[in-house]
Amino acid sequence: MATKTASQLELLDVNGHARIVASGPWTVQTVNGIEPLVDNAVASPAKQITIDLAGITHIDTAGAWMITRLERGLAANGTKIELVGASDNATRLLKALDSAERVIPPPRPHIGVGREMIEGVGRTMYNSANDLEAGLNILGGVTRGFVRALVHPARFRFTSIVFHIDRTGLRAVPIIALMSLLIGAIIAQQSAFQLRSFGAEVYVVDLVGVLVLRELGVLLTAIMIAGRSGSAFTAEIGSMKMREEIDALSVIGLDPTEVLIMPRIFALIIALPLLTFISDIMALIGGGLVSWVYVGLPPSAFIMRLRDAVALNTLFVGLIKAPFMALIIGIIAATEGLRVQGSAESLGARTTSSVVKAIFMVIVVDGLFAMYFSAVSY
Amino acid sequence: MSAVLAQPQPPAPDAEREVVIRGRGITVGFGERKVLENLDIDVYRGEILGIVGASGTGKSVLLRTILGLQPKQAGTVEILGTPYDEADANTRASIDRRLGVLFQQGALFSSLTVLQNVEFPMREHLHLSSRLMDELARVKIELVGLAPEAAERAPSELSGGMIKRASLARALALDPDIVFLDEPTSGLDPIGADEFDKLIATLRDTLGLTVFMVTHDLDSLHTVCDRIAVLGDRHVLIEGTIEDMLAFDHPWVQQYFHGVRARRREA
Numbered sequence: 001m002a003t004k005t006a007s008q009l010e011l012l013d014v015n016g017h018a019r020i021v022a023s024g025p026w027t028v029q030t031v032n033g034i035e036p037l038v039d040n041a042v043a044s045p046a047k048q049i050t051i052d053l054a055g056i057t058h059i060d061t062a063g064a065w066m067i068t069r070l071e072r073g074l075a076a077n078g079t080k081i082e083l084v085g086a087s088d089n090a091t092r093l094l095k096a097l098d099s100a101e102r103v104i105p106p107p108r109p110h111i112g113v114g115r116e117m118i119e120g121v122g123r124t125m126y127n128s129a130n131d132l133e134a135g136l137n138i139l140g141g142v143t144r145g146f147v148r149a150l151v152h153p154a155r156f157r158f159t160s161i162v163f164h165i166d167r168t169g170l171r172a173v174p175i176i177a178l179m180s181l182l183i184g185a186i187i188a189q190q191s192a193f194q195l196r197s198f199g200a201e202v203y204v205v206d207l208v209g210v211l212v213l214r215e216l217g218v219l220l221t222a223i224m225i226a227g228r229s230g231s232a233f234t235a236e237i238g239s240m241k242m243r244e245e246i247d248a249l250s251v252i253g254l255d256p257t258e259v260l261i262m263p264r265i266f267a268l269i270i271a272l273p274l275l276t277f278i279s280d281i282m283a284l285i286g287g288g289l290v291s292w293v294y295v296g297l298p299p300s301a302f303i304m305r306l307r308d309a310v311a312l313n314t315l316f317v318g319l320i321k322a323p324f325m326a327l328i329i330g331i332i333a334a335t336e337g338l339r340v341q342g343s344a345e346s347l348g349a350r351t352t353s354s355v356v357k358a359i360f361m362v363i364v365v366d367g368l369f370a371m372y373f374s375a376v377s378y
Numbered sequence: 379m380s381a382v383l384a385q386p387q388p389p390a391p392d393a394e395r396e397v398v399i400r401g402r403g404i405t406v407g408f409g410e411r412k413v414l415e416n417l418d419i420d421v422y423r424g425e426i427l428g429i430v431g432a433s434g435t436g437k438s439v440l441l442r443t444i445l446g447l448q449p450k451q452a453g454t455v456e457i458l459g460t461p462y463d464e465a466d467a468n469t470r471a472s473i474d475r476r477l478g479v480l481f482q483q484g485a486l487f488s489s490l491t492v493l494q495n496v497e498f499p500m501r502e503h504l505h506l507s508s509r510l511m512d513e514l515a516r517v518k519i520e521l522v523g524l525a526p527e528a529a530e531r532a533p534s535e536l537s538g539g540m541i542k543r544a545s546l547a548r549a550l551a552l553d554p555d556i557v558f559l560d561e562p563t564s565g566l567d568p569i570g571a572d573e574f575d576k577l578i579a580t581l582r583d584t585l586g587l588t589v590f591m592v593t594h595d596l597d598s599l600h601t602v603c604d605r606i607a608v609l610g611d612r613h614v615l616i617e618g619t620i621e622d623m624l625a626f627d628h629p630w631v632q633q634y635f636h637g638v639r640a641r642r643r644e645a
Contacts, residue, residue, distance in 0.1 A: 028514075032510075035510050061514070069513070092584045096584045242534075343488035343533070344489055
């Protein structure tokens with residue numbers, strides 16, 4: 001026998017008449033223990049059952065639902081049921097739940113891991129076509145905005161552009177400078193170490209100069225900006241989309257692409273080449289410092305050697321790529337931002353995918369440029 | 379510990395009724411500016427208390443202060459007979475389980491469906507089988523008047539009124555003793571607001587809830603509130619029934635309850 005305080009359900013047989021006696025607290029806190037008792041009782045074969053609720057001390061919706069489930073379960077088996085001893089409270093609750101749906105909807109079909117994976121791959125492939133279309137859409141919008149702004153220069157949002165140059169450009173200078181200094185130093189140190197065995201340490205300057213100016217300066221800057229500003233753009237535009245601010249702009253009669261996206265992309269196009277230049281210089285300084293300390297090449301000799309090793313076109317090969325990288329980062333960030341749905345989760349997913357796609361595309365485009373420049377021998 | 383459900387009882391003399399929330403000397407300020415000062419408030423079991431006041435008089439601040447979401451400079455809050463501020467984490471959690479809150483914007487978790495939102499408190503606090511949790515959540519969703527199909531939808535796909543209802547269903551998930559409602563009918567059309575009022579009254583009667591409701595809606599005050607407390611000048615100006623409000627001599631209270639909107643209502 002359970003103690004008085006425990007909630008319970010007893011099946012009694014009084015003179016051949018089945019009786020279910022419920023007692024104790026039937027609440028959301030105790031319902032966990034009650035559920036198996038109810039499921040057992042539903043299996044009762046009796047044709048006529050009296051359910052006695054007089055012993056129930058407390059009842060809430062969870063408890064009332066268990067009684068409803070018991071009733072319905074028994075009724076489904078063709079048992080005749082009589083409810084007795086229900087308190088006013090219980091009666092009210094049972095009445096309120098009476099309308100609750102009788103048909104339990106079928107559980108959602110279970111999808112296997114394998115199928116889910118294949119579906120995911122398919123969906124991603126399918127969506128990448130949409131990516132291209134959405135990106136071109138934004139590019140078109142920005143171009144149209146630019147042409148319009150050329151006709152009416154007042155449409156250029158100078159304040160906005162300057163604000164974004166400050167945020168994406170000026171404020172990124174310290175981190176870009178520090179990162180480039182270290183990268184330049186590391187490359188110089190590694191190449192000096194490798195070249196020492198050939199006694200060709202002086203070629204450190206050529207290696208650092210060409211590698212940094214042609215490829216690494218712009219690539220690392222673009223990757224840093226994709227992570228730093230691309231993510232911010234996506235999150236900003238995405239949360240504006242969530243809160244219907246984008247819709248508000250269109251209703252006021254403004255083109256969101258022109259107001260939100262164009263200034264950001266322009267700011268990036270202006271800021272990224274400047275940052276790339278800073279990155280180039282800092283990496284050369286880093287390389288120069290290591291050559292001085294590690295190889296014993298004084299700065300004057302480093303500069304002389306550098307002048308022979310690289311021409312102006314080496315610098316331009318890097319800088320020319322920067323505006324294209326900026327455009328890619330901006331378009332991907334805007335596309336992903338506009339795709340944000342209502343949930344916080346989708347904002348996170350879109351921001352992640354914005355950064356990942358931007359970095360990937362920056363590297364792909366850098367490769368294409370490398371092929372192009374070698375083909376035209378520039 | 380199970381919640382004792384009160385029978386809805388005829389209004390008894392104040393001394394005999396159980397006080398479920400007792401606030402004493404509540405003082406809340408932002409910087410130099412005091413929003414609430416030395417405010418006393420009592421909420422009795424089984425009643426629907428409406429809090430009104432002009433914008434910026436600290437109605438929502440009071441609600442947040444009682445819930446412990448807003449730090450206060452002075453005063454005490456007792457919920458269900460336990461001093462809420464001094465309670466240790468466990469006691470606090472067990473009190474929290476007996477409270478349900480409907481935030482002004484609904485505050486549904488945007489990455490979960492309505493059903494998952496309602497199941498969420500149960501999943502975290504109780505050990506129920508998933509079938510039972512599913513059933514209970516669906517019962518709650520029906521109880522607040524949402525169509526069963528709405529259970530599978532995401533919060534971003536719901537209308538304003540549906541969000542309020544879904545949020546109420548989540549607030550009711552653990553069969554709380556006290557439900558806090560922050561402007562439940564704001565942003566609803568008059569018919570929707572009326573239905574919501576009726577719903578709250580019905581739930582109070584069937585579930586024996588105590589309701590603490592911040593509202594601006596004169597109709598709600600007239601139709602469902604048992605008692606009204608008016609906030610102003612950083613404290614409770616007056617509390618009592620709608621008749622007490624109509625008779626009270628204070629410019630704002632007079633204007634509020636006898637204003638054009640109020641008269642239109644009487645007409």
